[in-house]
Amino acid sequence: MDPRDTSAPETRAQTLPAPPTLAELLLTTPVALFLDFDGTLVEIADTPDTIEVPGELGPRLRLLASRMDGRLAIVSGRSIDDIATHFDSEGLARAGSHGASRFAADGARLGEEPAGLDDDTVQLLTAYADKTGCHLERKSHGAALHFRQVPEAGDAAIAFATELARRKGLDVKTGKAVIELVQRGATKAAAVTAFMATEPFKGATPIFIGDDVTDEDGFRSATAHGGFGILVGNRDGSAARYALPNVPSVHDWLTMWSDAK
Structure with a gap:
């Protein structure tokens, strides 16, 4: 240990490498993208209702999904209805309530709708x-x-x-x-597994991008299906293989390929 380093060991986070570009990955394998919402696609706000969503987010994600033959899904802790109040997610595969409520891009439900709290x-x-x-x-x-x-x-x-x-x-x-x-069993891992069992995700290499502890299940599931996780930010002990520093860098990583001609 460097004697000039006075930070406590438990407060220092591991440094993960940056991922290959999406364009590089797509040269070698079909990719399935699973994207967390808060802290990944939009900045975290003081309250869930005060987030600011870029106006171009929906169109850009639909463009990217189209160029990836539909292999893109939003996987959020928010409910599907709540996500819809912030941006137009129609035409995208999506899972809300920590992956428990799942819909294909055409709006078909995947699995049973979970119960609410009493x-x-x-x-x-x-x-x-x-x-x-x-x-x-x-x-x-x-x-x-x-x-x-x-x-x-x-x-x-x-x-x-x-x-x-x-x-x-x-x-x-x-x-x-x-x-x-x-409710018990609501995990982002379950969402990844459900999507990976269906077309067009089946057989692709899953990449899960998220920032929070609840995304660790998604990282582990993506790894179990032959892919990997990308952590947004930094945290010690993450199951992710790579990291991006912040929300703008996620946008850059995604649009680097979707904007390509």
Whole structure:
């Protein structure tokens, strides 16, 4: 260890190499892209409703999907309906609610629609958010407590949601200043597996791009299917093989090929 390095070992993140360009990858294999939304395609905001989505995002993704014969899917923790309020995702394969709710590009549902949370769970989360100043995000198939604006409430919010999930037989998803309750089995890995079993994804090399802890399941699933993950940002112990530094670099990596003539 360099004696001039005074940072604690646990705070230093591994440095992953940059991925090959998409154009380079497509010279050797058909590629299937799985893209997280917040922190990957759009910048994270103080609350889920205040994100700013570039106006050209939908058209560019549809162009890229077309040039990849449809092998592109959005895989988000948001619900499908919520994604649709922020940008036009029609014509794209998409999975919401951490991969539990899945649709092909033509709108056909893949698998059964998951159940939502019961009224008692929602009421308990609502009361807790009102009391602590956390922001409660209601979703079709879950609910999340965001504490970005009240970071001092984070540890208690995580403890509360974890215990509530245990009592209700739910799973928890933790991320950047957020903890979410979902039905069991809702993972981005399941979404990758479901898409990879169908055309046009079948037989392609999957690449999952995401920034948060919940994307690690997607990285591992892509690797299990012969592909790899690309982490947006930096985090120690990630299952991703490569990394891109931020959202603009993801856009550059994607459009580097889609804009090619």
